[in-house]
Amino acid sequence: MAQTIAGPEIERLIQLLARLPGLGPRSARRAALHLIGRREQLLGPLADALAVARERITVCSACGNVDTSDPCTICRDPSRDPAIIVVVEGVSDLWALERAGAIRAGYHVLGGVLSPLDGVRPEHLSLDSLVARAGRPETKELILALSATVDGQTTAHYVTELVRHLPVTVTRLAHGVPIGGELDYLDEGTLTAALRQRTPF
Template sequence: MPGRNREIEALIEMMARLPGLGPRSARRAVLHLIKKRAVLLGPLADSMHKVAATARECSVCGNIGTTDLCEICADPKRTNGELCIVEDVADLWAMERGGAFRGRYHVLGGTLSALDAIGPEELRIPQLAARVAAEHISEVILALNATVDGQTTAHYIADELAPTGVRVTSLAQGVPIGGELDYLDDGTISAALRARKGI
């Protein structure tokens, strides 16, 4: 485009490829970065270089960190024997923000999907069965998304683990905290009613 420098153009194009940013917000972000180039653009580039050089997947659970064993797997204070299964690293981070779970994780790296030809071998499901045996796991908590693919994957894993005799649970489904019934979908209300409990 005339009036725009080739290097700035290249930076905008790369930024526009990030999820959540389009061409317009990429232009805005790059202009903002250039205006604050001393305090923002330089340090951001340094930080990206650092992460690009050191980031790697944990060889045990699939979480992202900078060491072969991630901070959670290496933490001696976490409870052994409880394994929380999540689809993605973002879900692991979401669980950790909640702060209610003190065990270990296993990141699948996606869900089973016939449409996208993603079978158990494409996910970390074989490693999961191996961990359950090797780490003396007493409970596997399926924290998969409440989507069709997520629930299909949950059922597949529960079937796979049935012979091992390990206890398999999943997150409760119901009304979210602060949720208003009038704004909830019918499926959630039905699920919450079926799972009702005494006060």
């Protein structure tokens, strides 16, 4: 049995850090020691920021984004096209699309993708509210910006079936060769998708 070296407060900090994505027990210990070693510069401000986040950050009841207001800043933005809803798996995907600045539309965060192996079923995702939004007169297109995994594509097909009765166009992101990508470094699935979705030049 491993011996406990640090006090219970430090152990709890390590355990909580280890729950974060990408941080295992070793990385969590290093992060905890770094924070403790820089208490004034990092630990205090981090604790304050977490307290403020817990108090003020909320989930948008319209789209599922996280913000300090409900509805969120994106949903309240009058410059966005109300006819288009971009459907994403999680908030990180929404943020990635916003950083790209490629479209000025609304979003809908599903909160995951269907995954029978992981026990994620339709009732675990925000599908009912998506269908309700897709049925509004102003909505003309749903862009399914879901991952190119089996679960992502299964979810895309499921969403398409859910809204088939509505007068809304369903599109999805193209999959293929990334800008700056060299063919020799791409996997077979990406090359196959690129060939199938080729466009006139």
